[in-house]
Amino acid sequence: MKNLWRIAGWEFRNRFRSRSFYFNTFVSPLLFTVLLTLPIFIFRYEPEISARLIGVIDLSGKNMSNSLQTDLNQFYRLKNQNPEYMIMKVNLNNNPFYSQLQAEYDEIRKARDSITTLFEAIRHERTSYYQQTAIPNREFLMQSSYEKLQSTREEKELIEVELERFRANMDSVYGTDARQTADSLLMARVLDAYLVFPPSFVNSGDMEYHSHKSAAFLETTRLEKILQNIIIDRRMANDNIERIKIRRWLKPINIRRYQLEAGTTREWNFYAQFYGPLIAVFLLFIAIFTSGGYLFSSVLLEKSNKILEQLLSSTRSGILLAGKFIGFGCLGLVQILLWLILLFLVQYSGYLPADQVSYLTLNNLALFILYFVLGYLLFGGFFILLGTISPTVYDAQQYNQSLRTIAIMPALLSLLVFSNPEGQLISILSYIPPLSPSFMIMRIPLSPQSLSSDIIITIALLLVSGIIIMLLAASSFKNLVLLQGRKPTLSEWWNAVKFF
Amino acid sequence: MQTEKVTTENGLIAENLCKNYGSEATVDNISFRVKPGQILGLLGPNGSGKTTIMRILVKILQPDSGSVTLNEVPLEQIPANQFGYLPEERGLYPRARVLESLVYFGTLNQMPARKAQVEAIRFLDRLGLVEFTEARINQLSRGMQQKIQLVASFLHNPPVVVLDEPFSGMDAINMVVLEELLAEFRSNGKMVILATHQMDRAEKLCDDLIMMNQGRVLIEGAPAEIKKQFRESAFYIEADEPLPALKSLKNIEILEENNNAYKFISKNQTRDISLILSQIDKRERIRKVEVFEPSLHDIFIRLIRQNSGVK
Known part of the structure; x- marks a missing residue:
């Protein structure tokens, strides 16, 4: 038995001093955590950039550029408080044809304004005749003002039709030429993007966004939100609805989430409650595969560099394997201890509030260690078995990769576990021994109900399967490990393991 | 070197050893005896069963039939540290240091760590490797690594030393050193079993020889008698x-x-x-x-x- 502890101590010491242990203990979890949480930070990250110039081609006649600028200024500013977006109306001042059209349009509009003024004056005059019953020739004046009013109205209506027709023509020209202008401004990198508001914008909500930069399309959500508010305001104004009331009606709700757990209520935090268990699964995976991987590489190393034969002349194969298993298992426990110390330090220094890791109870910690030990027993057995029968290191690495893929599969199904930790599918998957540790470590903190029966079943299944695999592995190791350079045949393997 | 735990002078006796792999007999009814202070050489081509016999002696393999006794004690009851074994396939922990590797092997053979350290340094000194005690194994030449593994096989001073192709890959100087060591083992009453392809050395060193082929003895006896x-x-x-x-x-x-x-x-x-x-x-x-x-x-x-x- 002394050799058992000597071998355990030797394997523990050698790996504890290796760089790979510290990499697996500190760098790998950090990498996992960063990879896991990076998308959230990227999603929430607002890069500091210079102001962006957005062109507007407004055919809606609703002066969208002013409203847009006002609202954008309200929500998006640079760190120096300058507006992040500058809205520029795309004009065609340098286009002679459009300028001529504009001049003609202005003239028609002036004529329309003049006739409107005349029309209003006649109407006013006629109103005064109507009110003053004592004036001489009242009937005549009424009749002549009526005729003037009629002819002026007809003239006004004709001018307005002409104005409208001209305006449509101008919009068409503007719509075409302004796009060309805006495109050339985009190509010259003057504009970051430009918007086109068609005449029907307020009713249909349809509009266009043009840019030359792919990244700019990711920002349309901001503009969409602002424009949505503007268009709602406009529609409400058209329908004479009080905006303040509507704003009050539409005020968003703010849900504070509380989870009832073991008789206590705690505020629910998505990142802590979801990512915490997920990180725990990765840590469990790292711990099992660090220890199991060392067990695997140790068998492979001793097999490939032929040291095994000399070791087996000094000690029994069972003692050799048990010593390795214990040594690397202790290394895994030390790794977990180091993580706990690290967690304690982070918590103690105030970077991680205690309520965000409230599921880290002694009970859960004990289960984490228990699932580590059982997972290590099972995967360690697989590793010894595969290390023994693999003719080359290359073959062994292929098997190793497959085992890792199986073990990490529950993490890929984390959303499924998150949505229903007590679901039937998840429960069934948890009963498959290679998947049990990862699934259970994720389910236990996420489930509002006690999973006692599932815990007992999975522990029993893991224990039984772990012992069987370990016995098969030990038999294979004892009888086949000195078989050099070739894989044992199935009958050789069966002969080696049939009596355990 | 003092031989320990040898209580009688019967030595190592193997009788009718048989070992089959599948339907193929690797060792077929082999018997021999090695008295204390004797060197037995096993000669034979590759696959003749020499390594299998050696593995049976150091209890890595179990014979299908036959028995081995050491000073009348059955092999199953003999502690592993009564044998020192140098396998044909050599290897050490490449990243471990020389002294700690030797101490590890010594302690696996029930030596106190301190004694293993002293003995390891003594042998390293004798083989001209004492300045490499703290070097990593993979920093040493192949020849040096072979000498270290040789030391690991008899550091614990076993009464029986089993050496499979000990001269393989050694230079002329180290061969002489090994011959001296074997002569010392003989004079100290150790029982040495060595397998080699080098006939001249076998003739020179061995008291008895067994020539084998396909698991069977072709001829046995003292070299002079055979000749x-x-x-x-x-x-x-x-x-x-x-x-x-x-x-x-x-x-x-x-x-x-x-x-x-x-x-x-x-x-x-x-x-x-x-x-x-x-x-x-x-x-x-x-x-x-x-x-x-x-x-x-x-x-x-x-x-x-x-x-x-x-x-």
Whole structure:
């Protein structure tokens, strides 16, 4: 038995001093955590950039550029408080044809304004005749003002039709030429993007966004939100609805989430409650595969560099394997201890509030260690078995990769576990021994109900399967490990393991 | 070096050892005895069963039948540290340091760590490696690594030392060092079993030899006795021209042919050269006929060919 502890101590010491242990203990979890949480930070990250110039081609006649600028200024500013977006109306001042059209349009509009003024004056005059019953020739004046009013109205209506027709023509020209202008401004990198508001914008909500930069399309959500508010305001104004009331009606709700757990209520935090268990699964995976991987590489190393034969002349194969298993298992426990110390330090220094890791109870910690030990027993057995029968290191690495893929599969199904930790599918998957540790470590903190029966079943299944695999592995190791350079045949393997 | 735990002088006795892999007999009814202070050499081509015998002795393999006793104690009851084993396939922990590796092997063989350290330094000093005690194994040359593994095999001072091809890959100087060590083992009453392909060294070092092929003993005994058995049936002939008729004779084994000179052994161990010469023509062209003492190598080749049915 002394050799058992000597071998355990030797394997523990050698790996504890290796760089790979510290990499697996500190760098790998950090990498996992960063990879896991990076998308959230990227999603929430607002890069500091210079102001962006957005062109507007407004055919809606609703002066969208002013409203847009006002609202954008309200929500998006640079760190120096300058507006992040500058809205520029795309004009065609340098286009002679459009300028001529504009001049003609202005003239028609002036004529329309003049006739409107005349029309209003006649109407006013006629109103005064109507009110003053004592004036001489009242009937005549009424009749002549009526005729003037009629002819002026007809003239006004004709001018307005002409104005409208001209305006449509101008919009068409503007719509075409302004796009060309805006495109050339985009190509010259003057504009970051430009918007086109068609005449029907307020009713249909349809509009266009043009840019030359792919990244700019990711920002349309901001503009969409602002424009949505503007268009709602406009529609409400058209329908004479009080905006303040509507704003009050539409005020968003703010849900504070509380989870009832073991008789206590705690505020629910998505990142802590979801990512915490997920990180725990990765840590469990790292711990099992660090220890199991060392067990695997140790068998492979001793097999490939032929040291095994000399070791087996000094000690029994069972003692050799048990010593390795214990040594690397202790290394895994030390790794977990180091993580706990690290967690304690982070918590103690105030970077991680205690309520965000409230599921880290002694009970859960004990289960984490228990699932580590059982997972290590099972995967360690697989590793010894595969290390023994693999003719080359290359073959062994292929098997190793497959085992890792199986073990990490529950993490890929984390959303499924998150949505229903007590679901039937998840429960069934948890009963498959290679998947049990990862699934259970994720389910236990996420489930509002006690999973006692599932815990007992999975522990029993893991224990039984772990012992069987370990016995098969030990038999294979004892009888086949000195078989050099070739894989044992199935009958050789069966002969080696049939009596355990 | 003092031999420990040897209570009687019966030595190591293997009787009727058999080991099969599937339907193939790797070791077929092998028996031998090694007395304290004796070196037994196992000779044979690859796959003749030498390594299997050694693995049985150090309890890595179990024989299908037969028994091994050391000083009348059955092998199953003998602690592993009574044997020192140097396997044919060599290897050490590449990243471990020399001294800690040796101490590890010493302690696995029940040596106190301190004693293992002292003995390791002593042997390293003797083999000229003492300045490498803190070096990592992978920083050393292959020859140095072999010496370290050799030390690991007998650091715990076992009464039985089992060495599988110990001279393989060693340079001339280290071979001499190893020969000295083996001589020391003999004088200290250790029982040494070594497998080698180097006949001259086996002849020089071993008290007894077992020549094996395909798991069976071809011949055994002291080197001188073995050679004596073949001495008077081994002949050397020199002729003026080639003697194809000699080569076609079925009752002789040509060992060497060089410039119309032939070394051969009579298969039926006939000592009458005239009987052989009468069967060939051109007898008048023969210049010289001698009886010579065949080397172990000659005998080995002859026996292997004979056993394998190869002319």
